[in-house]
Each structure stands twice: as structure tokens, then as C-alpha cells.
Amino acid sequence: MKAVDEPADGEAASLGPGFMLWQTTNGWQRAIRAALQPTGLTYVQIVLMAGLKDKLAEGPPVSQAALAHALGADPMMTSQVLRTLETGGLIKRERNQADTRSRLLALTADGAAKLAAALPLIAAVDTEFFDVLGRREERFLKAMRRLWRKQRLPGLASEPSAPPPKPVPAKKKRPGGRKTAPAG
Template sequence: MKGELVTAHSDPSTSTGLMLWRVTNSWQRAIRAALAPFGLTHVQFVLLATLTSMGRATPVTQRDLADQAATDVMMTSQVLRVLEDKQLIERAPHPEDRRARTLTPTAAGVALVNRANTAVEDADRAYFAALGAATRDFTRLLGTLDNAHRAAS
């Protein structure tokens, strides 16, 4: 069987996982291009946008942000250091937990993430335009997968 792949798929385009891989890669290229003028990586954008959207009513910790953004805590910590070095976020002592630090976007961070978000939303619209009216259903189905697998982890 040298050189032969044993698969249930008659054609690569019938593999849901492979198609998701291909689409994810091309979508990420589009998002990287949209974010390049802002000097942000995709994960920097996601964390800064998520932090900004969480508001300031209650203190936000690194763990809170990682949970909300569905990112690894250690990777989140590394990215937050970069965002802090870029003066896009600030860390301060947590009012109740001496071990934790609160996260707040700076005014420059909020301004940058809002400009970048416009570019990302434009890139999303352009990328998913091929789906036409099915975009809403596609987004709903992605949400179903996200909810099912977030609950399992």
C-alpha cells in the first residue's frame, strides 16, 4: 500500500476537517493582511478587542480574559506582555486578590483596536461574501460547534 492513503473520502473536498483547515488558513491570511497596517497580530487583536469589549465595571484578570477569548493562559500572558510593552494595555494590582493583576486597555489601545476592528470586519465581509445569504446559517453552525466543544473542555 505504499503511497496510498486509506480514507473514507473519495475526494479531499468531502473531508469536513480538511476543508475547515483550508478555509481557516485562507481566512487567517486575510485577517493578517487586514491587521498588518495596525502592527497587531491576530491574537494581539483578539485579546485587545476582547478586553476592550469586557468593559470596566468589574476588574478583569488574565484568567478572565483567557477564558472569554478561549485562549491558553500562558500564551495569553506572553501576548499581554507585548501589548503592555506597546502601551496598549495597563496592569494594576487586583483590589481583592494580591496574586492577580487587573487588565485595562489604554486610550491608545482602545483607539487602535477600534480602527483595527473596522478593518477586520471589512475583511470578514469580503471573505464570507461568497456565502451570500447563507452567511448567517454558517455563523450559527460555527456557534453550535464552538458551544459543543467549549462545554466539553
């Protein structure tokens, strides 16, 4: 009998650690989707709501950009998912009065309730899925954390910077070639 760590007869040959990570991730995602199906939420939605809850506990306000940065998430994907959560009444997004290009976030009571119902489902999947690691789970988690920190999205290594300044309107040419001062 072969050990769990060795390829089984008829099993496709591993193409290296990336292949194994991909296969493992696919299995975990199937389990998570099945567990979360009754909630109507996706794992990404729960990650964003849980991250928002944690950031709000540190002290509001929380912007979309700060949430995306804290989670190492793509800002555009974060914005799209947050819009869906807002449409579902699970979060609120309001314009930041200090910077109208920024959105400040809040978790609604319905969002907090759905999140509270979903988190134990995720914990149960994680417990069952990673049980095979036994005492090695903490070591595995540390290795995954190192990989994640090394491979975070470009530009996310530091805190988000202030938004770029608004562009200054170009000077307009008057008939005859003379320039005028910028409008506004």
C-alpha cells in the same frame, strides 16, 4: 461548469470537514494578516483587546483569567499576548490587591485608538471573505458557534473558580524525629 460547492479539476480531494475548515482558515488568516499589517497588530491581540473593552463595559475590574475564560482562550497564551500588549503601551496590567497572583487589566488610550482603527479592517475582510455564502452566512455562523461551544478548551465550560488556596508549609522534623509546627 462545476458549482462552487463541487471540487474543481486538479483540486486535491477533501479529507473531510476538518480539511476544509483548515484550508478555509488558512485563507482567512492570510487575508487578515495582510489587512492588519499596517497596524502592527495580530488578530489575537485585537481579539484580546476587543474582549477586554467589552468586559470593561460590563464593569471593571477584569482579570486575565476572566478575559481568557470569556474568549475561550488558553490562559498561558493570553498572558503572553497581554504582556506584549503591555510592553507596547496598549494595555495596563496591575496586581490585584485582593489576590496578588491575579492581574487586573485596563485598555490604554493608545490601545483603544489602535483597536478602533483595526476593527473596520477586520470587518472588511470578513465581509469580502464570507460574501460567497450569501444568505447562508447566518446559518454558517450558527453552525460555527455550536462547534466552538462544544470544543472550548477543557475546564472552560463554567466560570473560573476561585484560585486554589495557598499551600500550607509542611511540618519540619527536628533533630531526634519530633515534628515542629509549620513556619509562618
